Amino acid sequence: MGIMPRSSVRDKHLLWKDGIVPYEISAIFTTVQRKKITNAMKMIEANSCVRFVPRTIEPDYLVINNDHGCFSMVGRMQGRQVVSLGSGCLFNEVIVHELMHVLGFWHEQSRTDRDDFIIIRAENVIPSMVGQFRKIELPYVDFLDEKYDYYSIMHYDSKAFSRNGENTIEAIEPAMTEVIGKALELSASDIRKHLAVDLLRPIHQVDIEAPHLLSVVWEFVGQNFDHSTPAFSLIASKRLIASTNNNRQYMDDSRPVGKKQLPIFRDCRKIDTLEKYRFANLCGVEKIKENCAIAGEQFTIDNCQNCTLCIFDRTAAVTIDDCIKCNILIGPCAGRNCKSCQFWIICQQLRTRDCHDLQLNVFCQTKPTIEASKNIQFSCIQIHYDGLDKQMTAARLNPLNNYWDVVHDFSADESPVANYTLLYEEKAVQLQSAAVFQNSSVTFERSKSTVLSTGNLLSENIDQVAILFCQVDNENIVDDPKEPLLMILDIYRQLNVSFVKTVQTSVDAATMRHFVNPRWKGSSKSKAVMAIFIWNCTDDEQNVFNKAISSNNWVGKVNLKVGSDAMDVIDEVYKIIDSNRS
Numbered sequence: 001m002g003i004m005p006r007s008s009v010r011d012k013h014l015l016w017k018d019g020i021v022p023y024e025i026s027a028i029f030t031t032v033q034r035k036k037i038t039n040a041m042k043m044i045e046a047n048s049c050v051r052f053v054p055r056t057i058e059p060d061y062l063v064i065n066n067d068h069g070c071f072s073m074v075g076r077m078q079g080r081q082v083v084s085l086g087s088g089c090l091f092n093e094v095i096v097h098e099l100m101h102v103l104g105f106w107h108e109q110s111r112t113d114r115d116d117f118i119i120i121r122a123e124n125v126i127p128s129m130v131g132q133f134r135k136i137e138l139p140y141v142d143f144l145d146e147k148y149d150y151y152s153i154m155h156y157d158s159k160a161f162s163r164n165g166e167n168t169i170e171a172i173e174p175a176m177t178e179v180i181g182k183a184l185e186l187s188a189s190d191i192r193k194h195l196a197v198d199l200l201r202p203i204h205q206v207d208i209e210a211p212h213l214l215s216v217v218w219e220f221v222g223q224n225f226d227h228s229t230p231a232f233s234l235i236a237s238k239r240l241i242a243s244t245n246n247n248r249q250y251m252d253d254s255r256p257v258g259k260k261q262l263p264i265f266r267d268c269r270k271i272d273t274l275e276k277y278r279f280a281n282l283c284g285v286e287k288i289k290e291n292c293a294i295a296g297e298q299f300t301i302d303n304c305q306n307c308t309l310c311i312f313d314r315t316a317a318v319t320i321d322d323c324i325k326c327n328i329l330i331g332p333c334a335g336r337n338c339k340s341c342q343f344w345i346i347c348q349q350l351r352t353r354d355c356h357d358l359q360l361n362v363f364c365q366t367k368p369t370i371e372a373s374k375n376i377q378f379s380c381i382q383i384h385y386d387g388l389d390k391q392m393t394a395a396r397l398n399p400l401n402n403y404w405d406v407v408h409d410f411s412a413d414e415s416p417v418a419n420y421t422l423l424y425e426e427k428a429v430q431l432q433s434a435a436v437f438q439n440s441s442v443t444f445e446r447s448k449s450t451v452l453s454t455g456n457l458l459s460e461n462i463d464q465v466a467i468l469f470c471q472v473d474n475e476n477i478v479d480d481p482k483e484p485l486l487m488i489l490d491i492y493r494q495l496n497v498s499f500v501k502t503v504q505t506s507v508d509a510a511t512m513r514h515f516v517n518p519r520w521k522g523s524s525k526s527k528a529v530m531a532i533f534i535w536n537c538t539d540d541e542q543n544v545f546n547k548a549i550s551s552n553n554w555v556g557k558v559n560l561k562v563g564s565d566a567m568d569v570i571d572e573v574y575k576i577i578d579s580n581r582s
Contacts, residue, residue, distance in 0.1 A: 015104065016076050019048075022055035023062040033090055037064060040095035047191045050103060062102060070094055072101040093184045097153050105193065108148065108155040109169060109180075110136040117148040118180070119170045129161040133168070149189040150176045151298060151316055157181025175349045175366065187316065188277040188298035282307050288440065289313055291387040296394070301328065312440065314391040318347075329442075331388065332395040344381050346388075346451065348397065352376065359423075362404040363451045365397055370420060371410040379423040380404050382449040386441040389450050399451050 023041075025034050041052040055061040060078055067084035083098050109118055112135050120133050133156075149155070150171060158167045158177050171177045278300040279287055286308040289299075294313045301309060301320045308327040311318070315333040322338070329344040338352075342359040350368040352358065361381040362368060370376050380402060392399060405422045412419065443449075 016050070017060075019050045021050060021052045021062055021102065022058040022060070023052055023064060024055050026063070026065040028066050029064075029085075036090055036092065037085070037095055040092050040099060043092070043096055043185065044099055044103070047186055048103075052099075070098060072098045074101050074106055075104040076102070093153055096186065100154055100190070105154055106136050107132075108152040110134065111148060112136070113148060117150070117172055117176075119172065121166065121168050121170060124162050124164055124166040124168045126161050126163045132161060146189050146193055147319075149187055149298075150179050151183055151187040152190055153183040153186055154190065155180045155183065173351065175351075188300075191297075192277075278302065279304060279307075279309050282309070286310075290440075291385075291391075299333075310442075312385050312387070312442065314395050318345075329383075331385075332391045332397050344383060346381065346383075346392065346397065348395070360404075363397070363399070363402045364404050365401055367403050367406045367408050369408045369410065373411070374419050376420040377423050378404055378407060378420060381451055382444055382446050384441075384443050384445075384448045384450045392450065402451060 025037055029037070038052075044050055045052065060076065061080065063080055063082050065082055065084055066086055067082065069084050069086045070089035072083045073081055081102070083102060085095060085098065089095070089098070108114075109120075114120075114135065122130060122133065125133060150173075156169055158169050158171075158180055159165065160168055160181065162168050167177065169177075169180060171180060277294065277297055280300065280302045282304040284306045288310045289312065291313050294311065294315050296314050296316055298316045299311060299318045301318065301323060303322045304326050305324045306326065307323075310329040311331050312329075313331050315331065318330050318333050320328065320338055320343075323341055324339060326341045328341060331346055333345070333347040338355045338358060340357045342361070344361045346363040348365050350360070350362060350364045350366075351371065352360075352369075352373045353371045354373065355370075355376065356374040358373075358375075359377040359379070360368070361379050363381050368378065381404070389399075407420055407422075409419050
C-alpha cells in the first residue's frame with residue numbers, strides 16, 4: 001500500500017525529489033553486509049523510477065545504521081533520516097521492506113479494508129507492540145487501485161510480535177496464513193504500486209485538506225525479535241523521532257500538519273511494463289506467455305471473453321476475474337465471477353468463489369476449495385511443455401502429489417444438489433489444438449504428461465489394487481530426488497494403470513488414514529496401482545504401513561534401491577496385481 005502522495009513547494013518531506021534517495025551506509029557494516037544493502041536497492045531500482053545514490057552534500061538523506069532492530073520512518077523526512085538494520089535484519093527481503101517504508105509505503109495489513117482479508121489476534125500481540133497493527137485510515141493512504149495483496153513484501157508474518165508463539169495475524173482464506181510475510185522479493189502488486197505512485201514529479205496539484213501521520217514502523221524478523229531487549233522497548237523507541245518544520249513527534253504520536261497538496265504522477269517507464277503481468281479486456285483472441293516471461297510473479301486475467309489464454313511459465317498466483325467462455329491454461333502457480341470457462345491449472349492452492357459452469361483440469365497440491373459456486377467439473381490435468389518440470393521444481397510442486405479430486409465445498413450445506421462433479425480420465429476434456437500452440441512444445445498426451453493421471457481410490461470401485469511402496473534407502477538418492485521420481489514416472493507410464501495415488505512423506509497413522517477406507521469394496525471394473533514414495537522409511541513406519549495394508553487386504557511392497565531397474569520394479573508390480581487377481 002502506498003501513501004497518498006502529498007507534496008508541495010511548502011512541504012516536500014513526504015516524497016523524495018526527482019525520485020533520488022541520497023544515502024550513507026554506516027562503517028559498522030562489513031563489505032559483505034554493505035553489498036547486501038546495495039543489492040536490495042538495485043532490486044527496487046529495477047522495478048521503479050527510484051534511484052539510490054551515495055550522499056555528497058544533500059541536506060535530506062538516508063543513514064543506514066545498526067540500531068539494534070529493524071525500523072524505518074514512512075516517507076521522506078527533512079534532514080538526516082535513520083533506517084536501522086540490526087544483525088537479524090540483513091536479509092534481502094527485510095532490507096527491501098525497510099526501504100519501501102522510506103519510499104512511502106505502509107504495511108499491507110494496515111489497509112482500512114484489511115478486515116475483509118485478515119484477522120488480527122490482538123490477544124497474542126506483545127502489549128507494547130499493539131500499535132504496530134493499527135489501521136492507517138483514509139484519506140491518509142491510497143490503495144492505488146490495488147487489491148489486498150497476501151504476497152506483498154510489505155505484509156507482516158502470521159506470528160509477528162507474538163508474545164506466546166501463537167498467530168497474531170490469520171488470513172480469512174486459511175491457506176494464505178502460511179503465505180503472508182514470506183515474500184522474498186517485490187510482488188507484481190508491489191511493482192504496480194511503484195508505477196502508480198511514481199514517487200517522482202507532479203504533473204499538476206490539487207489542494208486538499210488532510211492530516212498526515214508521522215510514524216515509526218517496527219519489524220519482526222523470525223526468531224531474532226526479543227521483546228525483553230532494550231532495542232524493542234518503548235523507552236528506547238522514543239529516541240526515534242520524525243521531524244518536520246522543527247516539530248518533533250515521538251513514535252505513535254500523530255497530529256495534523258496542515259494543508260497538503262495531492263499530486264497526480266506519471267510513470268517514467270514504458271507503458272507496456274504493466275501489461276507484462278496481465279491479460280485484460282480481450283475478446284476473441286489467442287494470447288500466450290512463454291517460459292521466463294513472468295518468472296514467478298503474480299498474474300492477472302481480467303474481463304476477457306471468447307479467448308484462449310495460456311501461461312507457459314511459473315507464477316506466484318493468478319487472479320482471474322470476469323471471464324466468459326474462455327479457454328485458460330495456467331502453468332505451475334486463483335478466481336471469481338467466472339462462468340462457462342475451461343481451465344487448465346497447476347497450483348499450490350485453488351479456490352473459486354461466485355463461479356458457475358466451469359471445467360477445471362487441475363493439478364493442486366492441496367484440496368481445491370469452492371464457495372458460492374455451482375456446476376463445477378474437476379478433472380486431472382494432463383500436460384507437458386518445455387520447462388514445465390523445472391518450473392514445478394522451482395514452485396516446490398511434486399507431480400506425484402495431486403489432490404484434484406479431494407474437493408472441499410464451503411456451500412455444500414446450502415445446496416440440495418452437489419455443486420461439483422469429478423470427471424475421471426475417460427470423461428476429461430482436453431484443450432483442443434489452437435493456433436497459439438503451433439510454435440510451442442505443449443502436448444496433452446497422457447504418455448508424455450509431466451503430471452500423472454491420478455484418482456482418489458477411496459471414491460472409486462476398484463478390484464485389483466497393488467501397493468507400490470518405494471522406499472528410498474540411500475542418502476545419495478535422497479539428496480537428488482530426481483532419480484527415484486523419474487523411475488516412478490517410468491513405471492507409471494509403462495504399466496498404463498487406471499489411477500495412481502501417491503504421496504511423498506513418511507508413513508504415519510494420519511497419512512495412512514488418507515489411503516485406508518474400511519468401507520472400501522472391490523468390484524471387477526478396473527485395476528490400479530497406488531504408489532507411496534518414502535524417504536528412508538524407519539522400522540516403526542514400516543510397521544505402521546504393514547499393519548494398515550494387512551488390515552485392508554492391500555498387499556505388495558517394492559523397495560527402490562540404488563541401481564534398481566524400472567522394468568524389474570514393474571515385473572514385481574505385475575506379480576502383485578496377478579496375486580490380487582487370483
